[in-house]
Amino acid sequence: MTEPHHDELEALMCEYLAGRIEAFDGLYAALGTRLRAYLLSLCRDSSVADDLLQETFLQMHRSRRTYQPGRPVAPWVFAIARHVFLMHRRGSARRVRFLERVAAAVGADDMMRDDRRALADVDAVRRALRAVPADQRRALVLHHVEGWSFAEIADRLGIRLNAAKTRAFRGMRRMREQLK
Amino acid sequence: MSAPNALRDLVARDLAPARPLAPPAVRALALVPIAAAIVASVPALYELRPDLPSIGALRAFGFSIAQAIAGVAIVAAALRESVPGRQWPLAQVIALVAGGLLMPLLLPGLAAQAFDVAPPPAGAVPVGVACFRTSALAALPALAASALLSARAFPLRPAVAGALYGLGAGLIADAGLRLWCEFSAPAHVLAAHLGAVILSMALGVAAALVSRQR
Numbered sequence: 001m002t003e004p005h006h007d008e009l010e011a012l013m014c015e016y017l018a019g020r021i022e023a024f025d026g027l028y029a030a031l032g033t034r035l036r037a038y039l040l041s042l043c044r045d046s047s048v049a050d051d052l053l054q055e056t057f058l059q060m061h062r063s064r065r066t067y068q069p070g071r072p073v074a075p076w077v078f079a080i081a082r083h084v085f086l087m088h089r090r091g092s093a094r095r096v097r098f099l100e101r102v103a104a105a106v107g108a109d110d111m112m113r114d115d116r117r118a119l120a121d122v123d124a125v126r127r128a129l130r131a132v133p134a135d136q137r138r139a140l141v142l143h144h145v146e147g148w149s150f151a152e153i154a155d156r157l158g159i160r161l162n163a164a165k166t167r168a169f170r171g172m173r174r175m176r177e178q179l180k
Numbered sequence: 181m182s183a184p185n186a187l188r189d190l191v192a193r194d195l196a197p198a199r200p201l202a203p204p205a206v207r208a209l210a211l212v213p214i215a216a217a218i219v220a221s222v223p224a225l226y227e228l229r230p231d232l233p234s235i236g237a238l239r240a241f242g243f244s245i246a247q248a249i250a251g252v253a254i255v256a257a258a259l260r261e262s263v264p265g266r267q268w269p270l271a272q273v274i275a276l277v278a279g280g281l282l283m284p285l286l287l288p289g290l291a292a293q294a295f296d297v298a299p300p301p302a303g304a305v306p307v308g309v310a311c312f313r314t315s316a317l318a319a320l321p322a323l324a325a326s327a328l329l330s331a332r333a334f335p336l337r338p339a340v341a342g343a344l345y346g347l348g349a350g351l352i353a354d355a356g357l358r359l360w361c362e363f364s365a366p367a368h369v370l371a372a373h374l375g376a377v378i379l380s381m382a383l384g385v386a387a388a389l390v391s392r393q394r
Contacts, residue, residue: 017200019195019196020195021191021192024188024192024195025188028182028183028188032182054187057187058187058190058191061191063264063333065199065200065332066201066263066264066334068201068263072265075265076263076264076265076266079265079267080264080265080334
C-alpha cells in the first residue's frame with residue numbers, strides 16, 4: 001500500500017473541516033492502517049488497538065479545530081493517538097491497582113498475573129528503547145512505530161535520507177541487542 | 181481500511197463545518213491589550229518609580245516593555261504547546277522556563293543604578309509583601325485569558341502548557357510592577373518578584389489541570 005502524500009492528507013483534512021463526511025472516510029482509509037500499527041506497537045493487544053483506533057478518530061473529530069491548515073496532518077493525528085494510548089494506560093494502571101486491592105482482599109492474586117506480565121513486557125521494551133542513543137531512537141520510533149517514511153524523517157530532523165535510514169537501522173540493531 | 185459504521189454515523193451526526201483555530205502566535209496577540217493595560221495601569225494606579233529621572237524613561241519603560249513582549253511570546257509558546265503534534269521538546273521547555281525566570285532577575289539590574297538598592301530594613305517585609313501581592317494580582321487577567329485560549333485548543337501536556345502561560349502572565353505583570361518598584365536587592369527580587377512569577381506559574385499549572393478534568 002502506498003502512503004498518501006501529505007498534500008493529499010491536508011486536502012482531506014480541509015474538506016473534513018468544511019463538514020464533508022467523505023473526507024472523514026478518506027482520512028480513515030489513509031491513516032487507519034498506520035495508526036492501528038502504531039497503537040498496536042504501544043499496547044500490544046489487537047482488540048485494544050482497535051478500540052484505541054476508534055477513540056483516536058473520535059478525539060480527532062472533537063478536536064479537529066486544532067488542526068492548522070498548511071501543517072502536516074500525520075504528526076497532529078499521531079500525537080492524538082499517543083495521548084489516547086496514554087489515557088488508556090493510565091486507566092489500565094488504575095484497573096491493575098484496583099485488582100491488586102481486590103486480590104489482596106480476597107486472597108486470590110492469580111487473576112492479576114496476566115496483567116502484570118503484559119506490563120512487564122512493555123517495561124522491557126521501554127528499557128531497551130531507552131538504551132538506544134537519542135538520535136537513533138528518534139529515527140527508529142518515527143519509522144518503525146509511527147510509520148513515517150525515511151524521506152519524511154529526513155525532512156523533519158533536517159538530515160540526509162541515508163542518515164535517517166542508518167540511524168533507524170542502528171537503533172533497531174541496538175534495541176535487539178538489549179532485548180536478547 | 182474503512183471506518184466502522186457506528187463510528188462513521190457518530191461523526192456524521194456531529195459533523196458541522198469547523199473553523200480552525202488561528203496559529204498560536206496570532207492567538208497570543210489577544211494578550212497584547214491586556215499586557216499594555218497591565219504595564220500602563222500599575223504606574224497609573226500607584227506611581228512611577230522614584231529613580232525614574234536618574235535612570236531615564238527610555239531605560240525604565242524599554243526594559244519593562246521588552247519583558248512584557250517576552251511574556252506574550254511565552255504565552256504564544258504555551259498556545260503552540262496546546263496544539264497536538266506541536267509540543268515543544270523538553271530541552272526547549274526547560275530553556276523557555278529558565279529564560280523566562282531569568283528575566284525578573286536581570287531586569288532590576290539592567291534598569292537600576294545599582295544591584296543592591298534595598299528597601300529600608302524596617303520596611304523590607306511590607307514592601308516585599310506589597311510587590312508580591314500586586315504582581316500576583318496583576319497577573320490574574322493575563323493568566324485567565326491565556327488559560328481560556330489554551331483550553332480552546334487541546335493541550336496534551338496540560339501541566340507544561342499551564343506552566344508556560346503562567347510564566348508568561350507572571351512576566352507581563354512583573355513588567356508593569358518594575359515601573360513602580362525601584363528595588364534591586366537580591367532578597368527583594370527573589371522573594372517578591374520572582375516569587376510572584378513562580379506563583380503565577382503554579383496557578384497556570386493548576387488551571388490547566390482543572391480545565392483538563394472538565
